[in-house]
Amino acid sequence: MLNQLRGQLGQVNKRIRNLLGALADGIAGDTELFREKMAGAENERAELIKLIDAQEAQVKEALTPITLDQATIASRHLKLLLHGAPTDLKKRYVRTFVTEIIVGKSEIVISGPKDALAEAVCGEPLTNLAAAAGPVRGLVREWRAGAGEK
Numbered sequence: 640m641l642n643q644l645r646g647q648l649g650q651v652n653k654r655i656r657n658l659l660g661a662l663a664d665g666i667a668g669d670t671e672l673f674r675e676k677m678a679g680a681e682n683e684r685a686e687l688i689k690l691i692d693a694q695e696a697q698v699k700e701a702l703t704p705i706t707l708d709q710a711t712i713a714s715r716h717l718k719l720l721l722h723g724a725p726t727d728l729k730k731r732y733v734r735t736f737v738t739e740i741i742v743g744k745s746e747i748v749i750s751g752p753k754d755a756l757a758e759a760v761c762g763e764p765l766t767n768l769a770a771a772a773g774p775v776r777g778l779v780r781e782w783r784a785g786a787g788e789k
Contacts, residue, residue: 641694648687655680 658677661667705713721732738751 641691641698644687644691644694648684648691651680651684651687655684 655677658667658673658680662669662673667673721729724732736751737749739749741748741750
């Protein structure tokens with residue numbers, strides 16, 4: 640819509656230039672009809688400029704990112720809504736970050752993007768969690784099963 644308004648503004652500006660050119664070349668005289676046409680074109684131009692400014696302000700506002708405080712407030716509000724939501728909605732929410740659930744005789748395996756799952760469970764970005772500050776150690780002898788039995 641913004642491009643369409645700019646195109647219309649270009650056409651109105653051209654019409655105003657043509658009117659002024661006709662007046663300067665002596666093709667049109669400074670008559671009441673000429674003044675009406677010129678006033679109409681100038682009014683249309685002013686209205687288009689106002690609409691373009693309003694549209695640009697809306698686009699600029701829409702592209703402004705939210706602050707961390709705003710995100711925290713929205714998150715708390717959404718959590719409260721989710722706790723009181725119907726079961727069907729809760730299931731659809733879980734499906735957004737859980738890709739697979741395998742139920743076995745002795746264990747249940749839930750898989751999906753680990754970052755999304757951790758953030759959903761904790762309710763905080765991973766960068767705020769101390770446990771996520773570094774990589775998980777893969778080989779530490781004391782962690783092995785039966786290491787203390789030898």
